[in-house]
Amino acid sequence: MKxxxxxxxxxxxxxxxxxxxxxxxxQLVLNLGSKLDMTVYxxxxxYTKQERVSTWKGANIKYLPLKANGVQSIPYDIFSMIHAMIxxxxxxxxxxxGCIFLPFVKLFTNKRVIVNVDGLEWRRAKWDGxxxxxxxxxxxxxxxxxxxxxxxxxxxxxxxxxxxxIDSSLIEYGADHANPVAISPEFMRKYPFLxxxxxxxxCRIEPENNIHMILxxxxxxxxxxxxxxxxxxxxxxxxxxxxxxxxxxxxHLLDPIYESSELNTLRFNCHLYLHGxxxxxxxxxxxxxxxxxxxxIAFDVVYNRVTxxxxxxxxxxxxxxLNIMNRLNASQIKKMGTTMKSIADRRYxxxxxSNKYQDVVxxxxxxxxxxxVLTKKIAxxxxxxxxxxxVQKVRTMQK
Numbered sequence: 001m002k003x004x005x006x007x008x009x010x011x012x013x014x015x016x017x018x019x020x021x022x023x024x025x026x027q028l029v030l031n032l033g034s035k036l037d038m039t040v041y042x043x044x045x046x047y048t049k050q051e052r053v054s055t056w057k058g059a060n061i062k063y064l065p066l067k068a069n070g071v072q073s074i075p076y077d078i079f080s081m082i083h084a085m086i087x088x089x090x091x092x093x094x095x096x097x098g099c100i101f102l103p104f105v106k107l108f109t110n111k112r113v114i115v116n117v118d119g120l121e122w123r124r125a126k127w128d129g130x131x132x133x134x135x136x137x138x139x140x141x142x143x144x145x146x147x148x149x150x151x152x153x154x155x156x157x158x159x160x161x162x163x164x165x166i167d168s169s170l171i172e173y174g175a176d177h178a179n180p181v182a183i184s185p186e187f188m189r190k191y192p193f194l195x196x197x198x199x200x201x202x203c204r205i206e207p208e209n210n211i212h213m214i215l216x217x218x219x220x221x222x223x224x225x226x227x228x229x230x231x232x233x234x235x236x237x238x239x240x241x242x243x244x245x246x247x248x249x250x251x252h253l254l255d256p257i258y259e260s261s262e263l264n265t266l267r268f269n270c271h272l273y274l275h276g277x278x279x280x281x282x283x284x285x286x287x288x289x290x291x292x293x294x295x296x297i298a299f300d301v302v303y304n305r306v307t308x309x310x311x312x313x314x315x316x317x318x319x320x321x322l323n324i325m326n327r328l329n330a331s332q333i334k335k336m337g338t339t340m341k342s343i344a345d346r347r348y349x350x351x352x353x354s355n356k357y358q359d360v361v362x363x364x365x366x367x368x369x370x371x372x373v374l375t376k377k378i379a380x381x382x383x384x385x386x387x388x389x390x391v392q393k394v395r396t397m398q399k
Contacts, residue, residue, distance in 0.1 A: 007038075012069070042062065178288040199224055213276060297312065313336065
């Protein structure tokens with residue numbers, strides 16, 4: 001039987017170096033390489049000549065001399081689509097940057113187009129003015145011209161339904177690539193704090209990840225060191241926070257770590273995992289923490305409540321976060337970690353996620369008639385009603 005030719009558009013490339021979409025594609029190739037004829041469009045700017053290969057794990061790799069992020073992501077995605085229009089049966093577009101080109105794809109071909117809209121990129125604080133308007137327009141083009149929309153969180157699924165009347169495919173992220181790692185003598189020498197209890201977080205240093213809130217709360221809790229990994233030097237926001245808090249004696253503000261065993265050593269052996277993300281859908285770093293069985297304290301937005309099935313603990317401000325950390329006991333922490341692991345084992349494995357993508361790509365998807373109903377939608381405030389109820393029942397959206 002002839003394999004479906006799938007072109008994957010919108011990522012830096014594979015093998016994955018960083019990023020949620022890159023990890024997604026990496027895992028799709030590993031899990032579906034024998035079932036689909038896959039072409040992954042990659043940025044030659046992000047890979048050295050020695051790293052560039054024509055195939056990886058059975059997938060074809062086509063390089064473009066542009067960056068996959070920022071303003072260059074628009075022509076990067078468009079040129080990828082043009083090539084895929086000729087050589088692929090199905091286009092899987094990750095993100096909406098290049099979706100202004102979709103009307104031309106549908107005008108000149110009958111190729112099936114699937115778009116993962118990511119986490120409403122236009123809502124991020126770092127975008128303003130024409131960029132925000134452009135992303136909103138691109139999202140509209142995706143909703144209008146894609147044959148299928150993928151959302152990674154039930155809150156985003158509701159948004160797409162409410163704004164565009166589309167019942168999208170809900171496919172989250174896998175996390176079982178994150179493995180528990182025992183503390184080696186090498187890492188103990190490099191990170192002496194590994195021998196004690198500490199709080200941990202890893203993220204991009206951006207305002208919507210509420211780094212300022214986490215740092216301020218943790219600065220008042222000297223008995224629990226904070227280890228925070230991120231790209232501090234990539235923005236004014238990060239540099240200002242680094243200048244303000246770098247001298248705090250119980251803080252360890254680390255630059256990005258791309259080596260998985262090192263990152264997982266720091267994550268897996270932490271006492272508490274702090275998740276400040278307020279934008280996006282299902283955050284990869286959150287489901288990875290859950291799969292590692294970590295106790296999660298997450299910022300109180302509907303995305304995070306849906307991801308954790310409201311079994312985590314949530315904060316909305318500095319005072320709440322500090323109070324939570326002060327009152328949690330060892331028994332509660334252990335129980336919450338076990339619960340997070342149970343949810344991740346059931347929902348966030350790459351075999352499950354890959355099978356769902358395969359069904360969407362091949363048209364074999366069975367659209368569920370029953371799914372979570374959220375008590376407050378993200379069109380207005382993103383924080384859910386207090387307390388929201390995570391239940392399975394027939395969709396009866398509040399209007």
